[in-house]
Amino acid sequence: MRVALKLVLATVLGTLAVLIIFGWVRARKEIELFDLDMRRDHLLVGTTLAVCVADEWVVAGQARAMQLVRQADEERQHMRVGFVHPSGRQNEVAPGRVPQRSVVNHLENFVMADPSEPNEEFLVSRVPVHGDKGELLGAVEICERLGIRDEFVRSNLVGTLAATLAMVGFSGMVVLVMGVWLVGRPLNLLAAKAQRIGQGDLTGALSFTQRDEISELASEVNAMCERLAEANARTQAETTARIDAIEQLRHADRLITVGRLAAGIAHELGTPLNVIAGRVKMLRRGTVEAEVGAEYLAAVAEQAERMTVIIRQLLDFAGRREPRPAPTDLRHIARVIARLVEPIARKHEVQVEIAAEGGSAMALGDPVQLEQVLSNLVVNGIHACSPGGKVRITCGTEPAFGGDRNDPPSVGRRAYLRVTDDGHGMDEATKARIFEPFFTTKDVGQGTGLGLSVAHGIIVENGGSISVTSQRGMGSTFSVFLPAVAT
Ligand SMILES: Nc1ncnc2c1ncn2[C@@H]1O[C@H](COP(=O)(O)OP(=O)(O)O)[C@@H](O)[C@H]1O
Ligand SMILES: [Mg+2]
Incomplete structure (x- = not known):
């Protein structure tokens, strides 16, 4: 329910309760006063009449005295005045109302119900009448309907109730208008403002003309918005600065990579070129014997071949073609490569094996590129091993990070x-640089330092990742992860 309505209800109910209690107390008081008034009236009329009746009885006789009572009865509309003999018998000229109740020698008041009007109650007062010798002649009886009193109280109560309702209605209206204006409207504005703040809109300060707790709350909300806006601006500026810094670092990193690349190319191509230039110079002098000349020419051809390999790998690195991903069986790739590296493995006396692991090994990737990656990794492994060493290829699917082992292969799983x-494994410093182009620990002519950087680029382009675990003297494991394909 709205606050203003609640205020009105509370005010109306409170006022009503107070007025009802007040009205009830007042009605009780009025009834008491009315009773007292009636009795006093009866006493006044009764004693005056009793004195007159006694005088008239003595002076003019009983009949005249009764005449007097009858006259008194006719003059009063609200009361009935009559005379009763000491035995309780009714006087036939001026009859009282109470049948057969003997008269006592003192003033008497009682309430009785008339048998002819059972719903009515009467207040009856009897004042004894004495003769000149003090003997009891009878009693003047005054009888009045109590209904008059109830009517009076009721009409009074109705008037009070009407006034009360009018008052409560009016004050309710006033409280409603004031409540809506002073509480409901400002609270609505505050609620709308809070909603806007929740949606991130900090503009549009609240301003109230009234000076109370609500306006204080509004200015606190305004101040809070200002502080929030300042904090937002600060965060924005800091974020921009951070992005700039990261961008600069990236740029610097690129420059370093380009530098290393250039140095690597110069170094890699420089050595065979030197050899070629030296041998050609000697051949041109014409002083070399035919046999040695043939050797020189063979060396030139070998170095040119080496340069071709380097340039091909460079081209692989720089101008890789777009991957064409397709569902690929990693087990098949493993078999192809194991066969391909067989001669190198034999030369280094290293055994290459494919570990059989159950389940699917279907991945989404470019099969030609994946073959290239696997051959780079296996040849590196062979180079790292001493004679008698072992290189093992495993593949399959496994739950991806956050996945469930019961999920179907394509959901929450990855191929590896x-x-x-x-x-011989690697130390930390080597491990940190292996994916850099031209980083190699091998002798000149043995390694170009391009194999792992090419592998890394291919795997990333195929939507996968590559990682390594290795320790000096403890061997190495290279893991390639790719999206799994349901079988
Ligand atoms: N299986 C491995 N065990 C130990 N070191 C490795 C292995 N694979 C790669 N490396 C290290 O990473 C370097 C870079 O490898 P790579 O990019 O293939 O170039 P390259 O083989 O021509 O040296 C290697 O020179 C070697 O130091
Ligand atoms: Mg290599």
Whole structure:
């Protein structure tokens, strides 16, 4: 319910309760006063009449005295005046109302119901009449309907009730208007403002002409909005500055990479070029024997071949084609590569094996690119091993981070391809740089430092990731993760 309505209801109910109690007390008081008044009236009329009747009885006889009573009865509309003999017998000229009740020698008041009007009650007063010798002649009886009193009280009560209702209605209206104006309207504005703040709109300060707790609350809300807006602006500025800083760092990082790339290219191509230039110079002098010349030419051809390999890998790195992802069986890729690296493995006396793991090994990826990645990883593993070492390829699907092991392969699962070797492993410094282009720990002519950076680029472009765990002297494991495909 609205606050203003609640206020009105509380005011109306409170006022009503007070006025009802007050009216009830007043009605009781009025009834008492009315009774007292009636008795006093009866006493006054009764004693005056009793004296007159006694005098008339003595002077002019009983009949005249009764005449006097009858006259008194006719003059009064609200009361009935009569005369009763000491035995309680009614006087036939001026009869009282109470049948057969003997007269006592003193003033008497009682309430009785008339048998002819059972719903009415009467107040009856009897004043004894004495003769000149003090003997009891009878009693003047005055009888009045109590209904008059009740009517009077009722009409009084109705008047009071009407006035009360009018008063309560009017004060209710006043409280309603004031409540709506002073409480309901400002609270509505405050609620709307709070809603706007919740939606992030901090504009539109509240201003009330009234000076009370609500206006104080409104100015607190305004101040809060200002502070929030300031904090927002500060956060915005800080975020922008942070983004700028990150952008600058990225730029610097790119420059470093480009520098390393250039240095790497210079180094990698410089060495074979030096060899070629040296041998060609000697051949041009013409002083070389035919046999040695043939050796020189073979060296030139070998270095040119080496340069071609480097340039091809560079092209792979720089101008990779767009991946064409398709459902690919990783087990098949593993078999193809194991066969392909067989001669290198034999040369290094290293055993390459495919570990059989149950379940599907279907991944979404470009099969040609995945073959390239796996061959880079396996050849690295072979190079890391001493003779008699082992390189193991495993593949399958597993629950992805946050997934459930009972989910179907495509939901919450990922495909993996792992290459584990028991070779020399890597220290932390090496591990931190292996994905950089041209980073190699191998001798000149042995490694180009491009294999892992190419592998990394391919896997990322295929929507996967690559990671390594390794310790010096403890072997290494390279893990490639790709989206799984339901089978
Ligand atoms: N299985 C492995 N065990 C130990 N070191 C590794 C392994 N694979 C890669 N590396 C390290 O990472 C470097 C970079 O590898 P890569 O990018 O393939 O270039 P390259 O093989 O031509 O050196 C290697 O020189 C070697 O130091
Ligand atoms: Mg390599």
